[in-house]
Amino acid sequence: MEFLKVLQERRSVRRFKPEAVPEESLQRILEAARIAPSAGNLQAFKVFVARSEEKRKELADASFGQSFVAKAPIVLVFCADLKASSRVYAERGERLYALQDASIAATFAMLAAVDEGLASCWVGAFEDEKVKKILETELQPVAIFPIGFADEKPRKARRKELKELLKEA
Ligand SMILES: Cc1cc2nc3c(=O)[nH]c(=O)nc-3n(C[C@H](O)[C@H](O)[C@H](O)COP(=O)(O)O)c2cc1C
Structure with a gap:
């Protein structure tokens, strides 16, 4: 897909079809995360891939019960390696x-998902300690991404005008 179209087409999707995410698509999404820039090229992040229904449900529970998280066939969790x-x-x-580092990798992955005809939603509302326990990690969870085929086409969310965002320096 043309790059600008990827940016324009992306929406936060919270309803997913039960269809599986093709493994090749998943690999391209993860590859996009892998090539993201990072401070000093340290790549101080890890991506956890949750496929089982059990783990996805646990992650949904840890996200204050945002049940759509578990409805996606794949859930990625981007974690920062603070140490x-x-x-x-x-x-x-x-x-x-x-x-x-973790956020840029997550953003690359999110856009790659759109390019694959898939959809996602950045989930930032979760209980850190619960997520760490589920993933059995000490890394800092940054973003939870349910990924799947969209079962809704949300309207474009309103954005501020550029003039509200810009300031001459
Ligand atoms: C840092 C961050 C945290 C977010 N956390 C959540 C969340 O916990 N649950 C949710 O449903 N959406 C979450 N979102 C999605 C936003 O609500 C969404 O991006 C925003 O409303 C704009 O809509 P759009 O993505 O369709 O353009 C989050 C987005 C960001 C960037």
Whole structure:
């Protein structure tokens, strides 16, 4: 798909068809995350892939019961490796760069999903400790992405005008 069209077509989708995500599509989505830029090229993030219904339900519960999370056939969880970044960048790595690394990788993956004809929603409302326990990790969860074929076409969400976002420096 043309890049601008990918950006324009993307929506937060919260209803998914039960159809499986083709493995090749998933691999291309993960490859997009892999090639994302990162501070000092440390790639201080990990992506967890939840396929089983059990894990997806647990993640939905940990997301304050956002049940649509479990309805997607695949759920990705992007986690920041705060320690890896802090080893090189001290407090700035821990507080900022690792979170940015994970967020950029997640964004690349989200756009790649659209290019695959798939849909997703950035889920940021979850209980960190519950997610860590489910994934058996100490890494900091940043974003939970249910991924699947859309079963809805949400309207475009309103955006501010550019003039509201811009300031001359
Ligand atoms: C950091 C972040 C956290 C979000 N958390 C949630 C969430 O927990 N649950 C949810 O349904 N949507 C969540 N969203 C999706 C937003 O609600 C959505 O992006 C916004 O309303 C604009 O709609 P659009 O993505 O369709 O353009 C989140 C988005 C971002 C970027």
